[in-house]
Amino acid sequence: MRSGVCSALPIVLLLGFLGCGTKNEARPDASLRSAVVVAIEGDVDSFNPLFAEDITAGEINDLLLPALVSSDFDAKSGQLNYAPLLARSWEYAHQHRDIIFHLVPGARWTDGQPVTARDVQLSFELYGDPEVASVRQASVDNLRPTSGNQDIRRGIEVKDDSTVVFHFVKAYAGQLFDAGLPILPAHIFQERSRKTLRTDPVNKTPVGFGPFTLSRWTALQEIVLQANPESVVPYPAKLSRLIFRVIPDYRTRLAQLESGEVDLVSGLRPEDADRIARESNQVEIISTPGRDYDFLGWNNIDTGTPAGSPGAKPKPHRLFGARNVRQALTMAINREELVHAYLGTHGQVAFGGISPLFRWAYNDSLKPLPYDPQRARLLLEQEGWKDTDGDGILDKDTMRFSFVLKVPAGSQLRTVVATAVQQQLRQIHIDMRIEQVERATFWQDVTARKYDAFLAGFSVPLQMQLEDLWGSDLDKHPFNLTGFRDARIDKILAAAGILSTETDGAALWKEFQKIIQEEQPCTFLYWINNIVAVNRRVHGTHIGVLGTNHRAWEWHIDTVGQAGAASSHKPADAPFASE
Numbered sequence: 001m002r003s004g005v006c007s008a009l010p011i012v013l014l015l016g017f018l019g020c021g022t023k024n025e026a027r028p029d030a031s032l033r034s035a036v037v038v039a040i041e042g043d044v045d046s047f048n049p050l051f052a053e054d055i056t057a058g059e060i061n062d063l064l065l066p067a068l069v070s071s072d073f074d075a076k077s078g079q080l081n082y083a084p085l086l087a088r089s090w091e092y093a094h095q096h097r098d099i100i101f102h103l104v105p106g107a108r109w110t111d112g113q114p115v116t117a118r119d120v121q122l123s124f125e126l127y128g129d130p131e132v133a134s135v136r137q138a139s140v141d142n143l144r145p146t147s148g149n150q151d152i153r154r155g156i157e158v159k160d161d162s163t164v165v166f167h168f169v170k171a172y173a174g175q176l177f178d179a180g181l182p183i184l185p186a187h188i189f190q191e192r193s194r195k196t197l198r199t200d201p202v203n204k205t206p207v208g209f210g211p212f213t214l215s216r217w218t219a220l221q222e223i224v225l226q227a228n229p230e231s232v233v234p235y236p237a238k239l240s241r242l243i244f245r246v247i248p249d250y251r252t253r254l255a256q257l258e259s260g261e262v263d264l265v266s267g268l269r270p271e272d273a274d275r276i277a278r279e280s281n282q283v284e285i286i287s288t289p290g291r292d293y294d295f296l297g298w299n300n301i302d303t304g305t306p307a308g309s310p311g312a313k314p315k316p317h318r319l320f321g322a323r324n325v326r327q328a329l330t331m332a333i334n335r336e337e338l339v340h341a342y343l344g345t346h347g348q349v350a351f352g353g354i355s356p357l358f359r360w361a362y363n364d365s366l367k368p369l370p371y372d373p374q375r376a377r378l379l380l381e382q383e384g385w386k387d388t389d390g391d392g393i394l395d396k397d398t399m400r401f402s403f404v405l406k407v408p409a410g411s412q413l414r415t416v417v418a419t420a421v422q423q424q425l426r427q428i429h430i431d432m433r434i435e436q437v438e439r440a441t442f443w444q445d446v447t448a449r450k451y452d453a454f455l456a457g458f459s460v461p462l463q464m465q466l467e468d469l470w471g472s473d474l475d476k477h478p479f480n481l482t483g484f485r486d487a488r489i490d491k492i493l494a495a496a497g498i499l500s501t502e503t504d505g506a507a508l509w510k511e512f513q514k515i516i517q518e519e520q521p522c523t524f525l526y527w528i529n530n531i532v533a534v535n536r537r538v539h540g541t542h543i544g545v546l547g548t549n550h551r552a553w554e555w556h557i558d559t560v561g562q563a564g565a566a567s568s569h570k571p572a573d574a575p576f577a578s579e
Contacts, residue, residue: 064208078359096171117164122186173502211553326520350524352513402431484521
């Protein structure tokens with residue numbers, strides 16, 4: 001997770017900016033201070049951002065342990081903008097390879113120790129240390145190396161207590177993004193064993209400096225945050241308490257929302273969101289298109305051959321290795337109908353792997369392949385697939401076009417979509433069987449490319465960094481789940497990775513989508529909105545692309561008791577919001 005939003009500012013130069021709420025006048029009026037309850041499906045996995053993989057845990061850690069910078073998503077441009085947080089200002093040096101950060105004065109940890117540049121340096125040491133094995137280790141890859149190894153004290157230089165310099169090996173668009181990790185207290189972590197840090201009890205009692213502090217954590221029940229009255233990063237939360245209540249059952253979360261026992265629930269199903277929108281005056285539905293898509297993965301290479309490197313030549317998959325076949329599969333599936341039937345206004349047909357949110361990179365000259373079963377049959381016939389024995393299933397060289405689609409257990413939407421796909425493929429004489437797999441096993445096996453076909457979902461990164469999903473070196477990029485390999489795609493990924501301004505890569509990314517559209521390494525199904533229900537008494541939310549609890553220090557409640565207007569909530573991507 002990255003730090004929360006502050007405001008939309010240019011990323012080129014921020015000198016002497018103090019408008020992020022570090023002054024006393026930012027302290028909220030006492031009459032606004034009270035509690036908001038957020039329902040969550042499961043407990044957090046860690047209060048240490050080195051190890052937290054759960055989305056809610058990341059958002060909570062951001063409220064306790066802010067980063068140097070905050071980010072905001074500008075829906076009009078489709079870009080991330082950055083603003084001060086722990087760093088009150090910064091400037092670039094050495095052809096933009098260095099960034100000099102100046103820290104906010106007066107920031108203190110909740111145990112009274114001052115926050116200094118050494119905290120920043122030590123934090124990134126921990127993020128990059130292989131012994132620590134942080135889930136964010138890759139974020140330090142572009143800091144200055146020494147003798148082939150990462151030396152964070154060379155890559156991040158402490159000038160004095162309030163000045164820290166990041167030395168990058170190159171200027172690139174994601175420098176501030178990579179610098180935007182939560183900061184940990186050096187005086188607590190510098191003496192801890194790095195090998196055993198993941199299981200250290202210190203992770204359960206975080207010492208922070210953000211707008212909230214951890215008041216209480218009852219495992220599998222609730223996490224209670226309280227306002228940090230001494231915070232200057234950016235300022236004390238307007239709420240007195242923010243409570244995350246663990247409610248595993250979806251129907252129970254929904255019932256407590258409608259009864260008023262909880263104020264906010266995310267991940268609503270479209271049919272429930274539409275019903276509540278019709279029936280409730282007290283609950284507002286915020287449906288924001290995001291970065292999540294579902295797709296049908298076709299293994300492009302023979303699962304019996306090793307992944308190898310870009311120079312190796314694995315055999316094409318016996319069913320899905322030909323482009324015509326993959327195009328035919330996509331054209332045999334009525335994706336418009338799937339969206340209409342199961343998502344309604346809360347989704348849209350996907351193609352190309354780049355969200356329409358990223359307007360500068362999205363290739364709107366392309367259209368999804370049409371639903372055309374007749375054309376699909378012709379493409380299959382061109383590849384030699386015919387029903388030669390009259391059993392109703394296509395065959396080629398005595399091999400039937402029959403396969404198993406693996407689906408992760410527990411997703412109602414994916415289960416019904418898989419059934420609909422099964423019926424539609426049967427119309428072009430393809431036999432597809434559905435098998436549900438426990439989630440942990442599913443992801444372990446799919447990343448090993450053990451499955452011929454699968455139904456899964458991805459969330460594209462906020463920074464246009466897609467090597468892990470599409471790079472041809474399959475050993476280096478395990479999230480290229482379909483084994484798709486293309487030399488031109490590799491050149492596009494490499495060229496985009498060295499641009500100092502992300503939007504300079506617009507033409508590259510549009511070409512990227514064109515190639516993906518032609519090759520159909522997978523069948524993109526739909527982009528899924530994040531549907532959040534929030535009690536209208538809660539004001540100041542920024543629900544959108546950057547999360548549900550984004551900038552939660554600005555939340556406050558309607559003390560008059562009258563339902564607030566819908567405009568009291570500010571979806572970060574409002575132009576895309578469903579009516």
